[in-house]
Structure formats: structure tokens, C-alpha cells
Amino acid sequence: MMKRIFSLVLTVMLIQISVASQQNSNSFKTALLIVDIQNFYFPGEGPGLVNAEQASLAAKEILQIFREKKQLVVHVCHKSSKGMEIHNNVKPLPEEKVITKEEVNSFLGTDLLAYLRSNNIDRLVIIGMQTQMCLEAAVRAAHDYGFECVVIQEACATKDLTFGGKVATAEDVQTSTFATFVNGGYSKVIEMKLFKENTDKYLLQKLD
DSSP, X not given: OHHHHHHHHHHHHHHHHHHHHHHHHHBOOXXXXXXXXXXXXXXXXXXXXXXXXXXXXXXXXXXXXXXXXXXXXXXXXXXXXXXXXXXXXXXXXXXXXXXXXXXXSTTTTSSHHHHHHHTTOOEEEEEEEOIIIIIHHHHHHHHHTTOEEEEEEEEEEXXXXXXXXXXEOHHHHHHHXXXXXXXXXXXXXEOHHHHHHTHHHHHHBOOO
């Protein structure tokens, strides 16, 4: 009788260990990286970016989800003599990490990498401004440092660009940058709707 009980207990323990091991192997730690959603990108402080307000509102919604899920949030702002303040739509809480940078790359000359690694982060959801500048630099660097990256389209913004007498609209700039992320293997690029419908997947689970 005692042998049967011991055998049953041992079986249950092995099953629990197996389940826990499987859960840990599928579990990911994700942080939100908000890049340069600052006043100088909004009308009033300067010419503003195309759809800056709409992008900041999408970012606000994403930020709220991370806060509700108690996931790590990092705000990055670029040093400037004017309009440097982080926009009110994504204003940091006192306990949230704020990093001030002086380069396009959020990792260069900052403690961002050390902070993420000290918190055992595997994946970054990256949003912000400008798409083809500081956001792209953050995505490329994060990928090179081994982080899995996810960019949410609606929470990014840029402006029309001119080169060689030709104009690339903000929409075209976004499309080109997002295509580079995906085709180059730097990041997944998803719509807000997909993120909201699969929040736990993008925050806690390993992606395919």
C-alpha cells in the first residue's frame, strides 16, 4: 500500500516538474520601449510629424496595457534645448525608467542595455518617433543585442522626406521602414488590433 502511495506521489511530482519546465521554456519577459514621443514632434513646438497625435494616443493605450499587466516600461527621450519633455499622453510614472540619449541609437551612450539585461528581458515592444530615425535605430540595435522585437504600426509616426528633388510621403516612409524590419528579420510589425486581441501572447509567450 505504501509503495503504491509513494509511486503515485512521485508520478504527480514528475508531472508538475514537467509542466513547470514547459511553462518556463515558453515564458518570455517583455518590456515596452517608448522612443522619443516628445513635445518637439507635435504642432506648436515645431512643424510636427504626420499623425503625431494619433500615434501618441495609440502609444498611450499600449502603455496602459503594459501597466495593467505589470510589465516593464522604459521611456527614451532625446536631449534637446526645446520641446524635450515627454508628451503628456505617455507621461512616465515615478517608478518607470526614463533614459535620456544624445544619439539616434537609444543604446549608444546610455544604460539601456544593462537595464534590460538586469531585468532579464527577452522581447521588446518598440513604439515611437521618428519611425525611420530613432525608432529604426532602436529596433536594429535591439535585434543585434539579441532581443526579439515587435513594432506596433499605429504607435509610430514620421514626416514627409525630400531627396534629389523627390518627395517621399510619411506613409511611404513608414511602409519602407516597416518592410525593412520584416524582410530583414529585425522585427515583427503588427497592427494594434492584433496586439490587443493577443496581448498575453505578445507579452508572455514565445512567438513563432
